[in-house]
Amino acid sequence: MKRAALFLALAGTAMSLAVRAQPAPPIRIGIIFPLTGGSADMGNSARVGAQVAVDEINEVGGYLGRKLELVVRDDKADNDTGLKLAQELVNSEKVAATIGFCNTGVAMKALDVFQSNKSVLIVPCATGTAITAKYPPADSYIFRMSARDQLQTQFLVDEVVRRGLTHVALLVDNSGYGDAGLKDLEAALARAGLKPAAVVRFKLGVQNLEPEMQQLKASGADALIGWTVGPEQGVISAARAAVGWKVPQLGPWGLSHASAFATSQGRVEGTAMVQTVVPNFFLERNSAFVRHYAKVSNETPIGSMMSAAQTYDSVNLLLRAMFDSKGDLSGPALKHALENPGNIYRGVVSTYDRAFSASDHDAISGNMLWLGTWRNGERGYYYKDDERRASIIRRKETTAVAKQSAQPAAQ
Known part of the structure; x- marks a missing residue:
């Protein structure tokens, strides 16, 4: 009986250690881009930009030991397909947030899915002015990294x-x-x-x-x-x-x-x-990004440098929001964190003191x-x-009226 009890105790301890040794589940991020069709150069460049960011983040431990995982979907630049995939990512896949859309029409049809579910969407490519104007920024879960039309x-x-x-x-x-x-x-x-x-x-x-x-x-x-x-x-x-x-x-x-x-x-x-960004080997972050991109894709030239760089910066800003939200990955917490960043982010497109705020969900101003x-x-x-x-970084203007001149700032 004593041997049996000892065996059971040891087995229980081993099982407990095995459970504790299991890696934490990954944080899943939705990706919706046109990977096929006439807009595929934008979509595939954006997808690679996201992958470059995730690879770099996971190499240094991810988010507090949890890897980031991309859940990739192809909207084919089709409005109805984009809507269906948005519903799938938010309601079925339960992603923490979504980065997506290169086509304004596709984005506009899907916006209600994210807004009604209080799920963060960062748009790195689509530029239609209406995308960030549909909902008041204070209430909106829609953010954008591209220059609106x-x-x-x-x-x-x-x-x-x-x-x-x-x-x-x-x-x-x-x-x-x-x-x-x-x-x-x-x-x-x-x-x-x-x-x-x-x-x-x-x-x-x-x-x-x-x-x-x-x-x-x-x-x-x-x-x-x-x-x-x-x-x-x-x-x-x-x-x-x-x-x-x-x-x-x-x-x-x-x-x-x-x-x-x-x-x-x-x-x-x-x-x-x-x-918003031009390949420039004299800028450290720019050239490093292009080199890392080449490890994932050998396309020459890059299908869309802006799509790739803006998506890369989107992933990194989302990661910082996760840290600022102190582990709360709900939509409202991530929205608040994106609007109230704790630190400067030095990205490929620019250095962002504050990419977003409660009154402004567009990361790009005219001077950039x-x-x-x-x-x-x-x-x-x-x-x-x-x-x-070009070595003088053009940072986002926070004034109500955007100027067309650059603001000098150290890299």
Whole structure:
């Protein structure tokens, strides 16, 4: 009997130790991006950016010994698919938070899922102005790391005015993204006392825009702003070259996607586009990120540098919120922590003293934008002066009125 009791005691102790030795369950983070289809360059770059961040975090122990785990879903740039996947991640997978959406229409259809369930969503790519305007920031669980279209359109119009151009032609796709972008463009032009010289709309998926380009050329415009996503930006550049129209071509961040370069067969060279970040090997965090990215994906150039970097920063800001919430990973706790960060975050895109607040859920302000271009098959700074000043980090402005000048700050 004594032997049996001793055996049972030892067995019980061994089982207790085995239970205690089991690793803590991972913290699961939802990921929703278009991994297939026309927006796949954005989506896959964002996915790799998230993986780079998670790999680095897990290498140093994760969150208090708990690994981070990505629960990845492909929304295919389809609104209904995005809604279904949002419901799955929040209600079935019970993720701690979600990072996702590259397409404004897909994001807008899914926002209610996160808001009604008080589940944090960080949008690293989609730029539609309405995304962070649908709910008052004080109540909203929606945060964003990309530059909203209202900022991008103002930036482009400011550049047009800076060059002394006055007759701007607009070539805009007929998606919800195009509708909202056109509204923002016309408002920005009106603030500058300008009207579009011509406005032409087109369908997504178009393969040739030469007739439309001839129409715009005949308008006598002295500048062209194309408003659409990556592949169609390439179609615009190819058509502009084909009709021999040599006016400046400007566009939002989609003009910087690798699909724009590939579709145009390099004819995007010399165009100008809005950027929050440009590959720069003289910036330590920037160059380290590009090197780590290359270990996960060997794509050259990166499909979308901005998607990748903004998603990387999203994961790291979420991790800091987990620490600031002191172990409470509920939606309300993470929301409060994101709005009230305990420390500065030195990211790839910028150094954030406070990316978000209870009154502002957009991490990017107008002063943080750069004018980029395609140069020798890679993205670069349009102006050499910007390239020389790039080591001066442009931090988010907290004033109500965003300025277009950089704020010097140490890295």
